[in-house]
Amino acid sequence: MADAVRAEMVDAVSVTGGHLGSGLGVVELTVALHHVFDTPDDRIIWDVGHQAYPHKILTGRRDRIRTLRQGGGLSGFTKRSESVYDPFGAAHSSTSISAGLGMAVARDLDAAAAKAAGREAPKRRNVIAVIGDGSMSAGMAYEAMNNAGALHSRLIVILNDNDMSIAPPVGAMSAYFARLASGGTYRSLRETAKQLGQLLPKALYQRAAAAEEYARSLVVGGGTMFEEMGFHYVGPVDGHNLDHLLPILKNVRDAEHGPILLHVVTQKGKGYAPAEASADRYHGVVKFDVVSGVQAKAKPNAPAYTRVFGESLIKAADADPKVVAITAAMPGGTGIDLFGKAHPARTFDVGIAEQHAVTFAGGLATEGYKPFVAIYSTFLQRAYDQVVHDVALQNLPVRFCLDRAGLVGADGATHAGAFDLAYLCCLPNMTVMAAADEAELVHMVATQHAHDTGPIALRYPRGEGVGVELPERGEPLPIGRGRVVRRPEGARVALLSLGTRLGEALKAADALADGGVAVSVADARFAKPLDEALILDLAGSHEVLVTLEEGSRGGFGAMVLHLLAERGALDGGRVRVRTMTLPDLYQDHDTPDRMYAEAGLDASAIVRTVKDTLPEQKDGRSRLRLA
Numbered sequence: 058m059a060d061a062v063r064a065e066m067v068d069a070v071s072v073t074g075g076h077l078g079s080g081l082g083v084v085e086l087t088v089a090l091h092h093v094f095d096t097p098d099d100r101i102i103w104d105v106g107h108q109a110y111p112h113k114i115l116t117g118r119r120d121r122i123r124t125l126r127q128g129g130g131l132s133g134f135t136k137r138s139e140s141v142y143d144p145f146g147a148a149h150s151s152t153s154i155s156a157g158l159g160m161a162v163a164r165d166l167d168a169a170a171a172k173a174a175g176r177e178a179p180k181r182r183n184v185i186a187v188i189g190d191g192s193m194s195a196g197m198a199y200e201a202m203n204n205a206g207a208l209h210s211r212l213i214v215i216l217n218d219n220d221m222s223i224a225p226p227v228g229a230m231s232a233y234f235a236r237l238a239s240g241g242t243y244r245s246l247r248e249t250a251k252q253l254g255q256l257l258p259k260a261l262y263q264r265a266a267a268a269e270e271y272a273r274s275l276v277v278g279g280g281t282m283f284e285e286m287g288f289h290y291v292g293p294v295d296g297h298n299l300d301h302l303l304p305i306l307k308n309v310r311d312a313e314h315g316p317i318l319l320h321v322v323t324q325k326g327k328g329y330a331p332a333e334a335s336a337d338r339y340h341g342v343v344k345f346d347v348v349s350g351v352q353a354k355a356k357p358n359a360p361a362y363t364r365v366f367g368e369s370l371i372k373a374a375d376a377d378p379k380v381v382a383i384t385a386a387m388p389g390g391t392g393i394d395l396f397g398k399a400h401p402a403r404t405f406d407v408g409i410a411e412q413h414a415v416t417f418a419g420g421l422a423t424e425g426y427k428p429f430v431a432i433y434s435t436f437l438q439r440a441y442d443q444v445v446h447d448v449a450l451q452n453l454p455v456r457f458c459l460d461r462a463g464l465v466g467a468d469g470a471t472h473a474g475a476f477d478l479a480y481l482c483c484l485p486n487m488t489v490m491a492a493a494d495e496a497e498l499v500h501m502v503a504t505q506h507a508h509d510t511g512p513i514a515l516r517y518p519r520g521e522g523v524g525v526e527l528p529e530r531g532e533p534l535p536i537g538r539g540r541v542v543r544r545p546e547g548a549r550v551a552l553l554s555l556g557t558r559l560g561e562a563l564k565a566a567d568a569l570a571d572g573g574v575a576v577s578v579a580d581a582r583f584a585k586p587l588d589e590a591l592i593l594d595l596a597g598s599h600e601v602l603v604t605l606e607e608g609s610r611g612g613f614g615a616m617v618l619h620l621l622a623e624r625g626a627l628d629g630g631r632v633r634v635r636t637m638t639l640p641d642l643y644q645d646h647d648t649p650d651r652m653y654a655e656a657g658l659d660a661s662a663i664v665r666t667v668k669d670t671l672p673e674q675k676d677g678r679s680r681l682r683l684a
Contacts, residue, residue: 058088059084059085059088059299060328062084062087062088062111062114062115063081063084063111063327063328063329065114065119065122066080066081066084066110066111066114066122067081067329067347068347069110069114069122069123069125070110070125070342070345071344071345071346071347072123072344073123073124073125073126073127073130073344074126074341074342074343074344074345074467075110075125075126075133075341075342075467076107076108076110076133076340076341076342077326077329077332077339077340077341077342078325078326078332078336078339078340079107079108079189079219079325079340080107080108080109080110080111081325081326081327081328081329081332082108082217082219082296082323082324082325082326082327083108083111083187083217083296083323084111084327084328085296085297085298085299085302086187086215086217086296086302086321086323087111087112087115088111088115088299089299089302089303089306090185090187090306091112091115091116092303093303093306093307093310094183094185094306094310095183096116096142097116097141097142097144098180098182099182099183099184099185100144100145100157100160100182100183100184100185101142101144101185101187102135102144102145102147102153102156102157102160102184102185102186102187103135103147103153103187104147104150104151104152104153104154104186104187104188104189104192105134105147105148105149105150105189105192106132106133106134106135106146106147106148107134107189107340108187108189108217109134109135109143109147110122110125112135112142113131113140116140116142117140117142118131118139118140126467126468126469126646127467127646127647128645128646128647128648128651129645129647130646132469132645132646133148133467133468133469133646134146134147134148134469134471135147144156144160145157145160146471148468148469148471148472149435149436149439149471150189150191150192150195150409151188151192151193151194151195151197151198151409152197153186153187153188153192154186154188154198154201154202154205154212154214155197155200155201156186157184157185157186157201157212157214158184158201158204158205158208158210158212160184161184161205161210161211161212162208162210164179164182164184165210165211167179183211183213183310184211184212184213185213185214185215186212186213186214186215187215187217188214188215188216188217189216189217189218189219189220190216190217190218190219190220191220191386191408191409192409193216194386194408194409194410195408195409195410196410196412196413199286202214202283202286202287202288202316202318203286203287205286205287205288205316206286206287206288206316207287209287209314209315209316210315210316211312211313211314211315211316212316212317213309213310213316213317213319214288214316214317214318214319215318215319215321216292216318216319216320216321217296217321217323218293218320218321218322218323219322219323219324219325220325283318287315287316288315288316288317288318289312289315289316289317289318290317290318290320291305291308291309291317291318291319291320292318292319292320292321292322293320293321293322294319294320294321294322295321295322296321296322296323297323297324297327302321305319306319325339325340326339329350330350331349331350332350338352358521358524359495359521359522359523359524359525360495360521360522360527361520361521361522362460362492362495362498362517362518362519362520362521362522363390363391363392363460363519364392364395365392365495365498365499365522365527366391366392366431366458366460366498366502366517367391367392367393367394367395367396368392368395369498369499369502369503369531370382370392370396370429370458370502371395371396371399371400372530372531373502373503373506374396374399374400374403375399377427377506378403379425379426379427380400380403380426380427380429380506381403381404381405381421381426381427381428381429382396382397382400382403382404382405382428382429382431383405383406383407383414383417383418383428383429383430383431384405384406384407384414384430384431384432385406385407385408385409385410385411385413385414385432385436386406386407386408386409386410387431387432387433387436387460388404388406390433390460390461391431391432391433391458391460392431392460393406393431405417411432411436411437411439411440411443412439412440412442412443414430414432414440415430415437415440415443415444415447415448415455416443416447416448418430418448418455419443419447419448419451419453419455422448422453422454422455423453427454427456427506427509428455428456429456429458429505430455430456430457430458431458431460432457432458432459432460433459433460433461433472433474434459434460434461434462434474434475434476434477434516435461435471435472435473435474435475435476437457437459437477438476438477438480441480444457444481444484444512445484448512449484449485449486449487449511449512450486452486452510452511452512453511453512454508454509454510454511454512454513455512455513456505456506456508456512456513456514456515457481457512457513457514457515458502458505458514458515458517459474459477459514459515459516459517460474460517460519461473461474461518461519462474462477462491462516462517462518462556462607462608463475463516463518463519463556463557463607463608463639464518464607464639464644464649464652464653464656465519465649466519466520466646466647466648466649466652467646467647467648468646469644469645469646470643470644470645470646473639473643473644474516474518474607474608475607475608475609475639476608476609476612477514477516477608478491478516478555478584478606478608478609478611478612478613479608479609479610479611479612479615481514481584481585482584482585482612482613482615482616484512486511486512487511487512487513487514487585488508488511488512488513488514488536488537488583488585488586489513489514489516489583489584489585490504490505490513490514490515490516490534490582490583490584491515491516491517491555491556491557491581491582491584491606491607491613492515492516492517492556492557493554493556493557493559493560493580493582494522494523494525494557494559494560495522495523495525495527496525496526496527496528497580497582498515498517498522499527499528499530499531500528500531500532500533500534501515501531501534501582502515502531503530503531503532503533503534504531504533504534504536506533507533508533508536516556517556517557518556518557518607520649523557523560534582536583536586537583537585537586537587537588537589538582538583538588538591539553539579539580539581539582539583539588539591540579540580540582541577541578541579541591542559542563542578542579542580543563543566543576543577543578544577544578544579545570545575545576545577546575547575548575548576548577548598548599549574549575549576549599549600549601549671550569550574550575550576550577550599550600550601550602550603550667550671551576551577551578551579551595551596551598551599551601551602551603552565552566552576552577552578552579552603552605552663552667553579553581553592553595553602553603553604553605553617554578554579554580554581554604554605554606555580555581555582555584555604555605555606555613556605556606556607556608557607558605558606558607558658559578559580559605561605561653561658561659561660561663562578562605562660562663563578564660565660565661565663565664565667566578568660568664569664569667574667574671576667577595577599579591579595581604581613584606584612584613584616585616587616587617587620589620589624592617592620592621593620593621593624593626596621596626596631596632596634597626597631597632599632600632600633600671600672601632601633601634601635601667601670601671602617602632602633602634602635603634603635603636603637603663603666603667603670604617604634604635604636604637605637605658605663606636606637606638606639607639607658608638608639609638609639609641610636610638610639610641612638614636614637614638615636617634617636618634618636621634633670633671633672635666635670637657637658637662637663637666639656639658640655640656640657644656
């Protein structure tokens with residue numbers, strides 16, 4: 058079964074692309090879990106979801122596995138609406154233990170309510186959280202474990218250790234000890250010994266406890282920390298040896314009380330030679346040839362925004378020894394890997410700990426350093442209190458670099474940077490910029506470098522730039538100043554874009570011009586502070602003003618409307634204003650072009666909006682000559 062699942066997964070991901078190495082590493086564990094536990098009544102929660110493809114194959118989704126991450130197809134992560142076998146959605150890490158504990162406590166409350174009412178107790182249900190060693194770098198995982206140990210609820214946590222090397226080499230003896238430690242006899246004897254020990258004189262009890270701790274450390278090795286948090290530690294166990302896994306999982310399943318942590322050691326990419334040889338390159342893959350393992354190469358085009366950011370930051374650091382870079386376990390995804398090669402001593406990957414990353418940067422800023430915090434837009438949400446309290450409130454010059462702003466295609470709603478404009482623009486002291494193209498990104502990195510009077514955020518999208526020529530070196534932009542890209546004589550409509558929808562705005566302007574409507578186009582550059590003079594001028598000299606942004610409601614458009622209302626520019630209906638934002642919903646994964654069309658943020662949608670807003674529009678018809 059494991060061999061069949063592994064072969065199916067490799068073949069499917071070679072067609073769709075997606076996360077490969079982590080899923081290959083848990084094939085045997087996945088098969089064993091579904092064999093031992095009664096899913097979906099027993100709940101299995103996969104942390105992050107990168108490793109859940111084998112789980113999907115085994116739970117009724119094999120016939121759709123080649124639709125992974127495609128429009129209308131399976132999600133690349135666990136998703137409650139997709140299957141009853143996915144009890145909790147995941148794509149951000151370190152949430153599984155908290156969610157599992159919530160499910161375990163709900164089970165216990167149901168059982169207590171049934172007993173109090175004299176009803177038959179509900180079926181005993183197991184809750185299993187599978188969390189990787191990388192996810193264990195996040196504080197949330199330890200907060201959950203601390204709470205679980207205190208509540209003493211029955212919860213099974215499986216630590217999938219494929220990188221940390223916190224375990225000694227596993228083999229027959231360690232498997233034997235793990236099986237022994239997970240068994241009921243060992244647990245019962247240990248609990249009885251604890252109770253008897255309480256009757257001993259304090260000094261003698263402390264000696265006995267110390268001796269027991271030493272003896273237990275010989276068996277459980279690196280598990281002492283987990284034991285101190287209230288978990289019964291079992292392991293380490295070879296996660297690819299079913300002869301070892303199955304009896305231990307059965308023992309864990311049948312345990313009566315308290316939380317248990319099972320430490321399983323696996324290998325990323327197991328069973329597929331190219332992935333075993335290069336786990337980092339095969340963590341996430343594009344389409345590839347199964348026989349050779351060679352991944353398809355995209356046609357060379359404009360450089361990716363992430364690379365442009367990384368190279369621009371290197372130039373800033375070359376000239377300034379106070380520039381430092383911080384990321385939260387995403388050096389490759391943010392361009393900090395490039396910076397790390399050039400300036401390793403000034404590069405800090407803090408692990409999956411966004412909250413710490415932000416406050417750490419704040420501390421550096423107090424001492425005169427210039428920290429650039431490179432975090433995905435959607436991941437910075439996890440550190441919002443730190444952005445507010447530890448940085449903005451104290452007006453510290455921390456530079457936030459928000460990769461993956463806007464829609465992200467195959468990764469879908471969990472990774473779409475939809476909300477950063479709304480959650481940052483409301484903060485006093487904060488400056489917020491968005492790059493319209495890769496050249497603007499170069500200038501905005503220079504602007505961040507030069508800005509020492511408070512926090513400043515820069516957002517830019519996933520993927521390639523638009524192909525403009527890059528400046529040799531960035532020049533700081535005047536804070537809060539936009540630029541007029543096009544302003545024909547007699548323009549009736551103004552399109553004010555923030556970010557990379559500028560290209561679509563220009564396409565729309567061309568189409569409207571063909572229909573006899575002259576259109577001005579401006580790049581706002583800054584969502585905060587706004588270029589008030591530019592916006593008031595556009596509103597006062599055009600019949601229609603349309604704002605464009607790759608963000609949710611409550612962001613840039615709302616800021617513009619507030620300014621216009623405050624200054625009386627909307628009084629008397631002199632200008633008709635429309636704000637075009639991402640829709641008020643979570644969009645499923647698809648190709649970026651389709652997602653932007655669905656969101657109503659492509660050129661066609663802009664043309665429709667203008668057409669429907671012009672004063673001559675009557676009874677749903679327009680005199681505009683538009684195709």
